[in-house]
Amino acid sequence: MKVLLIEDEPALVSVIVRGLTEAGMEVSVAADGNTGLEMAQSHNFDVITLDIMLPGINGIQVCKEIRKQNNSVAILMLTALSSTENIVTGLNSGADDYLAKPFKFAELEARIRTLARRSNAGKAGKSIINVDGLEVDTLSKTVKRNGKAISLTATEYHLLEYFIKNQNMVLSRVQILENVWDIDFNMGTNVVDVYVNYLRKKIDNGYDTKLIHTIFGMGYMFKEGSADEAAN
Numbered sequence: 001m002k003v004l005l006i007e008d009e010p011a012l013v014s015v016i017v018r019g020l021t022e023a024g025m026e027v028s029v030a031a032d033g034n035t036g037l038e039m040a041q042s043h044n045f046d047v048i049t050l051d052i053m054l055p056g057i058n059g060i061q062v063c064k065e066i067r068k069q070n071n072s073v074a075i076l077m078l079t080a081l082s083s084t085e086n087i088v089t090g091l092n093s094g095a096d097d098y099l100a101k102p103f104k105f106a107e108l109e110a111r112i113r114t115l116a117r118r119s120n121a122g123k124a125g126k127s128i129i130n131v132d133g134l135e136v137d138t139l140s141k142t143v144k145r146n147g148k149a150i151s152l153t154a155t156e157y158h159l160l161e162y163f164i165k166n167q168n169m170v171l172s173r174v175q176i177l178e179n180v181w182d183i184d185f186n187m188g189t190n191v192v193d194v195y196v197n198y199l200r201k202k203i204d205n206g207y208d209t210k211l212i213h214t215i216f217g218m219g220y221m222f223k224e225g226s227a228d229e230a231a232n
Contacts, residue, residue: 001024002043002044004030004049006033006051007054008053016049019108019109036048037062040062040070046074047075050062050076051078060093063075063090063094063095075096076098077090079098091155095155127139131222133209136160152202159196160203163220171219171222180195200212
């Protein structure tokens with residue numbers, strides 16, 4: 001597994017590189033945002049771990065630039081900025097997961113392996129999924145509905161992919177939080193509802209048939225619906 005670590009704290013870099021190398025991973029390091037972005041764009045990595053506060057361009061901008069050309073690489077934010085607002089900003093910039101400093105190395109390794117498995121599973125599975133005019137290519141991470149391209153952030157895409165893989169099932173907000181964000185605690189925010197609304201606006205608005213349905217008091221369900229269910 002190839003990991004790119006974009007981090008400017010030498011002591012932390014040493015600990016992470018040593019630990020991941022001992023775990024059998026190949027680790028490359030960039031000490032500033034500009035170098036990290038150049039390496040991410042010119043080499044293939046399975047997972048990128050990225051600090052927010054970096055010399056040069058910050059981690060949020062690095063993440064956004066990476067996503068402009070690569071929707072498949074997994075990105076894990078590592079940062080001391082751990083407020084809910086910062087977490088949501090990081091995820092909305094295209095990160096797949098978020099780990100606040102200080103952290104236990106075992107958790108870092110587990111999250112990197114989880115992200116790599118998810119990414120590889122998507123590559124190995126069925127490439128094109130069609131649901132009522134919605135076409136999702138799990139290899140290129142592109143989405144269309146009735147032939148019209150839909151631009152999604154990385155988090156919106158992972159939410160859609162989770163919905164599609166669990167069609168016709170009632171999914172609670174906790175289940176969605178744990179499986180889309182790999183977070184098993186309450187962030188104290190309606191982040192799931194916010195992202196479901198983002199996704200709805202992009203894949204359902206303007207279409208008679210709605211795909212994302214609210215199951216009041218329980219959560220959400222992704223299914224082929226009808227025009228009658230537009231309010232759900």
